[in-house]
Amino acid sequence: QSALTQPASVSGSPGQTITISCTGTSSDVGGYEYVSWYQQHPGKAPKLTIYDVSKRPSGVSDRFSGSKSGNTASLTISGLRSEDEADYYCCSYAGNSAWIFGGGTELTVV
Amino acid sequence: EVQLVESGGGLVQPGGSLRLSCTASGFTFSSYEMNWVRQAPGKGLEWVSYISGSGSGKNYADSVKGRFTISRDNTQKSLYVLYLQMDSLRAEDTAVYYCVRGLVPASFDYWGQGILVAVSS
Numbered sequence: 001q002s003a004l005t006q007p008a009s010v011s012g013s014p015g016q017t018i019t020i021s022c023t024g025t026s027s028d029v030g031g032y033e034y035v036s037w038y039q040q041h042p043g044k045a046p047k048l049t050i051y052d053v054s055k056r057p058s059g060v061s062d063r064f065s066g067s068k069s070g071n072t073a074s075l076t077i078s079g080l081r082s083e084d085e086a087d088y089y090c091c092s093y094a095g096n097s098a099w100i101f102g103g104g105t106e107l108t109v110v
Numbered sequence: 111e112v113q114l115v116e117s118g119g120g121l122v123q124p125g126g127s128l129r130l131s132c133t134a135s136g137f138t139f140s141s142y143e144m145n146w147v148r149q150a151p152g153k154g155l156e157w158v159s160y161i162s163g164s165g166s167g168k169n170y171a172d173s174v175k176g177r178f179t180i181s182r183d184n185t186q187k188s189l190y191v192l193y194l195q196m197d198s199l200r201a202e203d204t205a206v207y208y209c210v211r212g213l214v215p216a217s218f219d220y221w222g223q224g225i226l227v228a229v230s231s
Contacts, residue, residue: 001172003154034216038155045208045224046147046155051217089155093216097169099145099157 004029004090004102011108017078020105022090023071028100030071034093037066037075040104041086049088050075077107085109112136112220114209119225126199126229132192132209132222139190140164143212144182146194148205149224158207159194174203199229 005023012018022029022037029035035053038046048057050066053073063078073092077084090102118130130146146158159180160169168180179195192209206224213219 032216036217038218040155045221046218047221048213048217048219051213051219052215057219091155091157091217097160097162097167098171099160099216101147101155101157104154 001028001094001100004092004100006088006090006102006105008103009106009108011110012077012080013110014080014082016080017076018080018107019077020075020088020090020107022073022075022092022102024073024092024100025071028092028094029068029073031095032093033068035066035068035073036091037064038089038091039084039086040089046089080109082109112211114211114220114222116207116209116222116225119207119227121228121230122199123231124200124229127195127197128199128227130194130196130207130209130225130227132194134190134192134209134211137211139182140184143214144180144192145210145212145218146180146192147208147210147218147221148203148227149208150202150205153205156205160212161192196227199227201229203227204229 037050039049040046053068054066161180177198181193183191209222210218211220
């Protein structure tokens with residue numbers, strides 16, 4: 001299976017809202033309500049940011065939200081802050097205890 | 111506090127073997143599914159392998175199927191360990207390998223700090 005498709009980079013100014021898309025197929029993103037998003041700062045381990053398409057783990061800011069339509073999931077970050085600058089990866093369950101990640105999106109806060 | 115600490119990485123020649131370990135603490139280990147996820151230098155994340163809480167269910171990415179074996183030790187009351195036996199290693203297996211706890215139904219909530227595996231002659 002090929003990786004889910006994400007834009008290589010997105011940018012925004014402090015306070016703005018940005019959206020990162022994640023496109024898969026009916027065998028992964030479109031077939032399950034199990035899309036998750038991970039934030040990764042340089043040199044650090046990824047951190048769960050959104051799970052089950054739109055749920056936020058305890059401790060994650062409500063500025064982060066997720067959604068899905070068909071084979072495309074989205075991560076939206078509102079009220080952009082400098083500390084949001086990181087790489088973001090989507091991930092989808094693909095059935096039979098297998099998962100597939102997106103290629104990652106580099107978020108720059110300018 | 112949930113802690114996942116990987117060990118066993120290093121430099122190995124193509125065709126060689128390596129066994130990664132992940133020591134888990136701070137949670138009831140046998141109640142959780144576990145996974146290995148890797149990240150090649152400068153690249154994205156790749157799911158590698160899954161194991162159920164009991165150890166009876168396992169799965170692998172096509173890229174490592176037949177070469178890697180996941181297992182777990184749920185028996186040690188003071189030391190719970192997840193393993194990844196990696197055989198017939200290739201240059202493309204070079205990556206940081208993360209030990210990751212599964213969050214039911216299908217995401218990953220805790221990640222270890224990662225361990226580097228470098229395959230080179």
